[in-house]
Amino acid sequence: MTATPLAPGSTIGILGGGQLGRMLAMAVARLGYRTAIYDPDEQAPAAQVANRHFANAWNDTGALDQFAGMCDAVTYEFENVPVETVEHLERLVPVRPGSKALRTAQDRLLEKALARKLGAGTAEFAAVETRADLDAAISKTGLPAVLKTTRLGYDGKGQARIAVEADADAAFAAMKGAPAILESFVHFDREVSIIAARGLDGSIQAFDLVENVHRHHILHTSTVPARIEPAAMDGALAIISSFLETLDYVGVLAVEFFAVRDGDRHRLLVNEIAPRVHNSGHWTEAACTVSQFEAHIRAVAGLPLPDFARHSDCVMQNLIGDEIDELPRLAGERGVLVHHYGKAEARPGRKMGHFTRLTGAAGVDSSGL
Amino acid sequence: MTATPLAPGSTIGILGGGQLGRMLAMAVARLGYRTAIYDPDEQAPAAQVANRHFANAWNDTGALDQFAGMCDAVTYEFENVPVETVEHLERLVPVRPGSKALRTAQDRLLEKALARKLGAGTAEFAAVETRADLDAAISKTGLPAVLKTTRLGYDGKGQARIAVEADADAAFAAMKGAPAILESFVHFDREVSIIAARGLDGSIQAFDLVENVHRHHILHTSTVPARIEPAAMDGALAIISSFLETLDYVGVLAVEFFAVRDGDRHRLLVNEIAPRVHNSGHWTEAACTVSQFEAHIRAVAGLPLPDFARHSDCVMQNLIGDEIDELPRLAGERGVLVHHYGKAEARPGRKMGHFTRLTGAAGVDSSGL
CATH class of the missing domain: 3.40.50.20 (Rossmann fold)
Incomplete structure (x- = not known):
């Protein structure tokens, strides 16, 4: 088509x-x-x-x-x-994408259940609506575990860690009666994410796997290429492709993973999906011919999705709160692309901008095509 | 400062x-x-x-x-x-830049006179206001020569070629009484241009020399790097730096040159200056960390001007008139950045968009800085 x-x-x-x-x-x-x-x-x-x-x-x-x-x-x-x-x-x-993807991504239970159905690994999890549910859930996931509202959480909001049984009451209270999900705490080696687009014609193109570091539950850096074996990229691509096809998705989707060490390799557990362009894809604007933003709009508009042609290695770093004051200094460094979001007030924890530093050539030569 | x-x-x-x-x-x-x-x-x-x-x-x-x-x-x-x-x-x-640069760039006579004063080469030229001036000018420049209005010409508008004496009457008539300049016809080997920015603090940074091909007096392609000896880049940089300093310029300036073969090297003759971002700099958006547009705004805003960090070789091509219909096809090619200007009507000769094709890695590694 x-x-x-x-x-x-x-x-x-x-x-x-x-x-x-x-x-x-x-x-x-x-x-x-x-x-x-x-x-x-x-x-x-x-x-x-x-x-x-x-x-x-x-x-x-x-x-x-x-x-x-x-x-x-x-x-x-x-x-x-x-x-x-x-x-x-x-x-x-x-x-584009439609309400089906949105509904799934808004509910951590639907999201995790779909991941399992598609054959992807996830943390152990269980639904929690009552205090009794929580005890049953703990016996399933073990401790430590994390209790999260199923809906409307991001950047660590609506989450409570349960290290020992005694934390359970406070964690349950922190949900304020909202439906929740208990997830086993994953001892991950690193966090990675993949961003891919599916076009109106059903074709899929993915950006390279990204390695992410969070601070205080907010993304701090994204590094490309990720320090992980090539097979992990294949695995991530297979999982995101399943999501894209099952959700009959048009546009850019992000999937965040925990990479758990398994001998000399890694197993990828789906942490969450985001039915949109994603903070861990901001580097694409500096290091690819087609950015995640353009990839998304191309899909929405029915334009083709070619190989996104990453020409450079890079590291993206967020500027949170008054870190944005560093922007003029960063703008003076060679090979650094800065981005200021134009927000008036630099409140603590607020994403104010980001910068991407090129760290080497990947190389794109399309002259012979 | x-x-x-x-x-x-x-x-x-x-x-x-x-x-x-x-x-x-x-x-x-x-x-x-x-x-x-x-x-x-x-x-x-x-x-x-x-x-x-x-x-x-x-x-x-x-x-x-x-x-x-x-x-x-x-x-x-x-x-x-x-x-x-x-x-x-x-x-x-x-x-920024101010009226001084504007006044100079609006008048081909002032522009050429300034180039000469700064020690740069130009075609032979002479002012033409009357028919008698034209005969005197021809004896100075020789034939063939090109008669141009001194003001408001671009993309070949307001120009008439004089191949033989007999063309002089028609060429003079074509100026419609406007002050004009006669320029000797330059047998150039190729056309090149340089784009540089001068910051509010007086610092200067230049993009790499570009090789340009025109069709019907409109820019067709810009290729980086230009096929020319490295000394030409040094020469071009010296000339544009003189212009920037003499005009107390803030922002991006472009200088277009004819490169005339001189043994196994080239002499650069200033063709014209443009006190603005320039079509022959559109490639910078695809192949540099900081584009000519951002370089200009940085200068105007008083932000620093680092090395612009060209990471790739490339070719930019304009999409003129209904060539814009090729955009969806071009968007499907790997390593191609497309740009549509959002103009409603694709009139013949109108610049409707452009695309830049990456043709190899130049490589930027700023990780050790």
Whole structure:
């Protein structure tokens, strides 16, 4: 099946107007399209580079109808968009990826269950709704374990560690009655992630495996290539391809893994999926011909997905809170690409920008093609 | 002297809203600033990615005052902005580069005279205001020669070739009474250009020399590295540095040269200067860590100018008129970065987009810094 790409000048709607939406909007512009941002926040950073901003509530059906009316396709930049919003829009305009991927990614139980169904490894896990469930869950996962709300958690929010039985009451209370999942604590050797895109024509292209380091539950660095055996890349690609196909997905998907040492190799356990461009893919803008942002927009617009052509090795590092003040100094270093998200206030823990340092040539020569 | 960079969230004004302004606006956003475009054209492509668009006349002082009031610095994307507009703004807000560079670049006689004064080679030339001037000029330059209006010419517009004496009347008539310059026809071996930026602190950084091929007076391809001896790069750098310093320039400047064979080497003759980002620098977005657009905005904003770190060899090609229809096919090729300017109508001769094909690794390793 060959997809017919959106005509130049078409408008792509983006639900969510944070830094991911902002970088997506720039990819939209490079491809000759227009952007409409839908985000209740008047100060949404993406609105600064978009043609139109709907600063309306997620359940404002009048505004959603108007938004759908001006868009040729719609996508989302974060997984906490209400499913009902996407379902409403899906009746009016193509939404890529659709509500199926969103619903799965919003629920840690659905996500883990799907990973298992697809044959991927995960931590041991069990659903927890009552205090009694928690005891039963602990006997399944063992300790230490981590209790997480099934929905709306990110960057370590909505999580409580249970090291010993005595921590269980406090952890359960921290969920504030929300449905939760208990996951066995994984003694991982390192964390890696893979980002891949599936086109409107069903073709799949993946970026190289990334090695991630978190600090205080927030991504700190992403390094490419990851220090892991090549077979791990094959394994990760097989898993993300299963997700993409099962979810009938169009766009960029990220899968985060724990890499657990197994002799002289690693086993990959799926930690979570993100149905969107992902922080651990920001390096692609500096080190590949086609970035994750452009890959996503190409998929949404029906444009082809070639090999993304990584030309360099690199390390991406986030600038959190007032680390953003380092940006002018970093901008003076050779081989460093800086990115400032245009957020006014550098609150602690807030992602304010990032930079990517090239660390060697991978080399792309397409002259003979 | 260390420059204090503009604070994040500052607004950079851009006079002119074509594709150069559009690509500049994206660099502005990446650095955390905002863009205000001033362009009388309601459909200006840059307005689609800017925070604000003033669609007012160049001599609308009320609108210019309002524009200046919201901008922390102003630049321009093309050299046909009226000098009076820039002079008006200069009294209200820093304009980088300023009216001095603009005035020089707008007048081929001033431009060539300055090149000579700086010790650079040029074609033979003479001013032509009357028919009698033209005969005197021909005796100076010899034939063939090219008669050009001194002002407002680009992409071959306002030019007439004089191969033999008998062509002189028609060529003079084609100038429609405008002041003109006669230039000897240069039998060049190839055309090359250099693009360099000068920061607010006076530091200069240059991109590698580019080899250009024109078709019908419009740039067709730019290839890096240029097929020319390394000494030519040194010569070009010395010349552009003289221009930058003499004009007390802040921002990106381009100098186009004819490379004339001289034994087994080349002599560089200045063809023209462009006080702005330049079509022959579009490749930098695909093959360098810092593109010409970001280099320009860094200079305007007082951010540092490091080595631009070219990681790949490449060829850039323009998509003129309906060549833009090739974009979806090109987007499917490995190692090709495509760019669509978002113009609605693909008129013949109109620059609609470009693509850059990576052709090998140059390699940047900044890990040890």
